[in-house]
Amino acid sequence: MSREACIERKTKETDISLTLGLDAAAGGAAVQVRTGVGFFDHMLTAFACHGGFNLSLQVQGDLEVDAHHTMEDVGLALGQALKNALGDKRGITRFGSSYIPMDESLARVVMDLSGRPHLSWRVSLPEQTVGGVSARLFHEFFQSVANTAGLTLHVDLLACEENHHGLEAIFKAFGRALAQAVAVNGKAVMSTKGVLE
Numbered sequence: 001m002s003r004e005a006c007i008e009r010k011t012k013e014t015d016i017s018l019t020l021g022l023d024a025a026a027g028g029a030a031v032q033v034r035t036g037v038g039f040f041d042h043m044l045t046a047f048a049c050h051g052g053f054n055l056s057l058q059v060q061g062d063l064e065v066d067a068h069h070t071m072e073d074v075g076l077a078l079g080q081a082l083k084n085a086l087g088d089k090r091g092i093t094r095f096g097s098s099y100i101p102m103d104e105s106l107a108r109v110v111m112d113l114s115g116r117p118h119l120s121w122r123v124s125l126p127e128q129t130v131g132g133v134s135a136r137l138f139h140e141f142f143q144s145v146a147n148t149a150g151l152t153l154h155v156d157l158l159a160c161e162e163n164h165h166g167l168e169a170i171f172k173a174f175g176r177a178l179a180q181a182v183a184v185n186g187k188a189v190m191s192t193k194g195v196l197e
Contacts, residue, residue, distance in 0.1 A: 002021065002023065003021070003023055003087075003182075004020065005020055005080075005082075005084035005159070006019045007019075007080050007128060009076065009077045009083075011073070013062050013065075014060065016073055016077045017057075017058045018055075018057045018077045018081055019056040019081070020053060020078065021055075021146070024054050028059075029048050029051070029052050029055070029108070030054045030056075031044075031048045031054070031055050031184060032056050033056075033057045034057065034059065035059040035071075036059060036070060037063070037070060037071065037133060038131060038132075039132070039133065040067070040071060040115055040133070040141075042168075043138075043167060043168065043171040044171070045116065045173070046168055046172050046173065046175065047175040049175070050100075050172040050176055051179040052175075052179050053175070056071065057074065057134050059074060059130045059151070061073070066134075067133040067137055069138065074144075075142065075144025075148075075149070076147055076148050077148075078145050079148030080148045082149045083148060083149050089113060089187060091105075092181065092183065092184060092185045094112060094177055094181055095111065095112050095180070096110070096111050096177035096182075097109065097180065098173040098174075098175075098177040100169045100170075100173040100176065101164045101169065102163050102172070104159060104160070104161045104165060104168045105162070105165040105166040106160075107173045109154070109156075109157070109170065109174045109176075111153050111177050111178065112181070113149070114150065117146045117149070117151050117152070118151075118152045119139075119143050119154075119155070120153070121155050121166070122154075122155065122156045123139070123166070123170070125157070125160060125163045126160065126162065127162075127163045130163035130167060134166065135167075138170075139180040141173075157170060
């Protein structure tokens with residue numbers, strides 16, 4: 001059975017079409033991302049490629065205001081797609097972790113697909129903006145993913161001298177950690193409760 005989900009999300013602020021596939025073909029992930037925010041596209045592409053996920057994303061957002069609604073709402077849509085694609089989470093590994101270096105930067109991402117939304121964001125970036133948007137918006141994106149996916153997520157930027165490298169390390173680590181967590185490792189639900197909600 002294909003673990004894939006499609007989300008259509010339309011508000012007065014954003015119009016989002018997103019398809020997430022957790023099991024890319026042997027030839028590699030198929031990724032096509034257009035949010036209108038170039039650096040964010042780059043980060044989402046890195047996430048999907050290094051996680052081995054198929055990701056199709058088209059966004060029309062109110063970028064004339066700023067990038068906040070676009071980035072937050074993409075997080076909501078991605079988290080919902082992840083939750084839908086996993087279904088009852090039967091057989092998944094559940095936990096995942098990854099350390100990723102990017103030149104002078106080093107990121108650690110640890111997660112639990114527990115059904116309990118929580119984000120611990122221990123990230124200090126040296127610059128206020130990156131790619132023309134507020135660096136703070138990346139916290140908003142990950143908070144939205146954690147909220148809708150029901151994901152316990154710890155993000156630590158252990159070293160960073162330049163925003164691009166620091167955030168790219170985080171997104172790659174997020175992809176690798178998520179790939180571990182969603183990997184099928186049997187048929188049981190990995191919880192003493194018998195459910196992951």
